[in-house]
Amino acid sequence: MQLPQIRMHQTYAQIGLRTVEPVQEIQQIPADLSIKQYPSKMNIERKPSQFEIDQEQAWNELNLKKISVLSADMAEFSKQEGLEAIAQISQEGDQLARIEHKNDAIASIAAEKGNPEPADFNVAFIPSYGSVKIHYTPSELSINWEQGGTEIEFTPHKPIHNYTPGKTNVYLRQMQDLQIDFVGLNVNYKL
Secondary structure, three states: OOOOEEEEEEEOOEEEEEEEOOEEEEEOOOOEEEEEEEOOEEEEEEEOOEEEEEOHHHHHHOOOOOHHHHHHHHHHHHHHHHHHHHHHHHHHHHHHHOHHHOOOHHHHHHHHHHOOOOOOOOOOOOOOOOOOEEEEEOOEEEEEEEOOEEEEEEEOOOOEEEEEOOEEEEEEEEOOEEEEEEEOOOOOOOO
């Protein structure tokens, strides 16, 4: 016995997608940066040191005197010797004038001049210690700073932004389909 069969063949509907990708462009313009540098200034003032050596006293002690000092010393020495000679001559004159005392003035004057006192000797260092005078003035240093500076100017720029949005289109790629077949008994039936 043969039974009638219904055969169904179905095709599903399919959709398709057409996509246009979005485009994004960003351009960043670099910022403008301006830097001005003002240098620092340094002023140095220096007073030089001084080193003084005064050895005039040492030269004088060595009898290597300047002409002006030598002439002044000789004038003083001559004046002193002259005054001492005048004093001695005056004394001797006074002794000779006193004849009434009956002392032998000529013999005593001759004895004094014939036997002078011994010369006074002494050990001395020439030139003497401390006769060379040294004076030192150290240098003076003055440092002054004028601080410089920096001037910075910064100008930012906005980015250039272009955006094209994407699109997606949906379409029916395949229509749905349903086929029904009756196999086996033939039935002519119309609806």
